[in-house]
Amino acid sequence: MDVTLKTARLTLRQPVMSDAARLARFLDNFAVSGNLSRVPYPYRLADAKAWLRTWSPGFPAGETGFTIDLDGEGLIGHVGFHDDAQGTVIGYWLAQPFWNRGLMSEAVRSALDWYFETTGAARLDSGVFHFNKASLAIQKKLGFIEIGSSYRLCLARGEEVRHIDTQLSRAAWAEHR
Numbered sequence: 119m120d121v122t123l124k125t126a127r128l129t130l131r132q133p134v135m136s137d138a139a140r141l142a143r144f145l146d147n148f149a150v151s152g153n154l155s156r157v158p159y160p161y162r163l164a165d166a167k168a169w170l171r172t173w174s175p176g177f178p179a180g181e182t183g184f185t186i187d188l189d190g191e192g193l194i195g196h197v198g199f200h201d202d203a204q205g206t207v208i209g210y211w212l213a214q215p216f217w218n219r220g221l222m223s224e225a226v227r228s229a230l231d232w233y234f235e236t237t238g239a240a241r242l243d244s245g246v247f248h249f250n251k252a253s254l255a256i257q258k259k260l261g262f263i264e265i266g267s268s269y270r271l272c273l274a275r276g277e278e279v280r281h282i283d284t285q286l287s288r289a290a291w292a293e294h295r
C-alpha cells in the first residue's frame with residue numbers, strides 16, 4: 119500500500135530513508151522509548167537506517183504504518199500496525215516537543231479510520247505499559263476497552279513491564295468516529 123492520509127494538522131505517509139535523522143533525534147529519548155516495547159535506548163542513526171531498510175510500502179494493512187508529519191514542521195512521530203500474540207496491534211509514538219496538543223489523538227483516529235475502512239477486521243488490539251496514562255486516555259477516548267493485563271518486554275528498560283491489554287471492536291470504532 120502506498121497511502122497518504124490527511125488530517126487537520128497532519129500528513130500520514132510512508133517512511134523514507136531521508137527520515138533517518140529526525141527518527142534518531144526524537145527516538146533517542148527515554149521518555150519516548152521507555153513507553154514502547156520494541157525501541158532500544160540509546161537509539162542511534164544506524165538504528166533508524168536499519169529500521170528504514172526493513173520498510174516496504176508493499177506491507178499488508180496489519181503490518182504497515184505511517185510516518186506522521188506536522189504541517190510546516192516535518193516528521194514528528196509514527197503510528198503503525200503489527201501482529202503479535204495478542205492479534206493485530208496498533209502502536210504509536212510522538213516526539214516529546216509536540217506532546218499535549220492533541221496531535222496523537224488526531225493521528226491515531228485517522229489511522230484507525232483507514233484500518234477499519236480498508237480491512238474486514240472485526241477488531242484491533244493495543245495496550246499500554248501500566249504507567250502510561252496519556253496513551254490509555256487516547257485509547258479510551260477512541261473506544262478501546264481494557265481486556266486484561268500481561269507482561270511485555272520493554273527493550274529500552276531491558277525488563278518485562280506490566281501491560282494493560284486493550285481492544286477496539288469494529289462496532290466501538292464506528293460508535294466513536
Ligand SMILES: CC(C)(COP(=O)(O)OP(=O)(O)OC[C@H]1O[C@@H](n2cnc3c(N)ncnc32)[C@H](O)[C@@H]1OP(=O)(O)O)[C@@H](O)C(=O)NCCC(=O)NCCS
Pocket residue numbers: 149150151153154209210211212213216217218219220221222223224245246247250251252253255256259
Ligand atoms: C502517549 C503519547 C502518544 C501522547 O501523545 P499526545 O499527542 O501528547 O496525546 P494527545 O494530546 O492527543 O492526548 C493525550 C491525552 O492524555 C491525557 N493525559 C495526558 N497526561 C495525562 C495524565 N498524566 N493522566 C491522565 N491523562 C493524561 C490528555 O488530557 C489527553 O486526553 P484528552 O484529549 O481527553 O484531554 C506521547 O506522549 C508519546 O508518544 N509518548 C511516548 C511513546 C508512547 O507512550 N507511545 C504509546 C505507547 S502505548
